[in-house]
Amino acid sequence: MNETLKILKERRSIKKYKDIKIEKELLDEILEAGKFAANGKGAQSGCMIVTQNFDLVKKLEKLNAQILGNPEAKPFYGAPTVIVVFADSTRRTYIEDGSLILGNLMNAAYSLGVDSCWIHRAREVFETEEGQKLTSEWGLPKEHKGIGFCILGYRDCEYPNPKPRKKDFVKVII
Template sequence: MNEVLKEIKERRSIRKFKSDAIPQEILDQIIEAGLFAANGKGKQNTIMIQVSNKKLRDEISEMNRKIGGWNEGFDPFYGAPCMIIVLAKKDWYNRVYDGSLVMGNLMLAAHSLGIGSCWIHRAREEFETEWGKNFLKSLGIEDEYEGIGHCALGYIEGDTPKPLKRKENRVFYVK
């Protein structure tokens, strides 16, 4: 089987991570895959922010928990020690689609490199807050961006989940 198709079929969302740090060389490869995601008109209007600093990671996790309405102590990032936040220019009509393609590339690249991943939502809500706007400014990001998602990354704790049986009647052919 083609290696890309194999990786697509085997990748799963991981919800239990080891606390071990991921080497920057591996993170750089994952980020590079995100940079090569398809995007509308080749405009490349998405950005990524790698967060592997534990204090900041925990702060974002706590904000995400509150937005999601979970009980105190719950970690919506499932213990992942790293995340890559994907954002897209707010005035770009294709922002959600382009950002989603970046997220897909990040997750597939991570899987191919032995790293577990999970798409975590609520980035849009986080970056609508003053905290989010100030955080972007602190990084020198002046344009207005919408949060698309967080790609939680880490080494898998335990077994990789088994795939669900594919639902029937999801493909229609017109020849």
């Protein structure tokens, strides 16, 4: 089987991580894949904020848990690396552009032996006062909206089996 198709079929979202940071060289390769995600009209409306800073990861996780409605939750599952994907909301395809970045990040990570999971609620997190303060500190324009969090790390659990694909997933009309 083609290596790309194999990666696309085998990658799974991981929800338990070891406390081991990803090596810079691997992280750089994963981020490079995000930079080359397809995007509407080549506008490159997306951008990524990347951190392995323990305190910032915990702060982002706490904000996410508050939006979740459970301040005690750990929605980043112990992952040591967080990539927040934003996109310029003045672009018509900003949600799609950011989503494609997230997909590239997760597939590239898997191809390099790094595990990942897409965590929602980025839009809501960065609409809060505290979230807006962070984006201002990071120098992001107000038009940039949160699309998703990509957590990265090395799994500390069994690799999940895929769920069966639903029967009517594909319909061919000739």
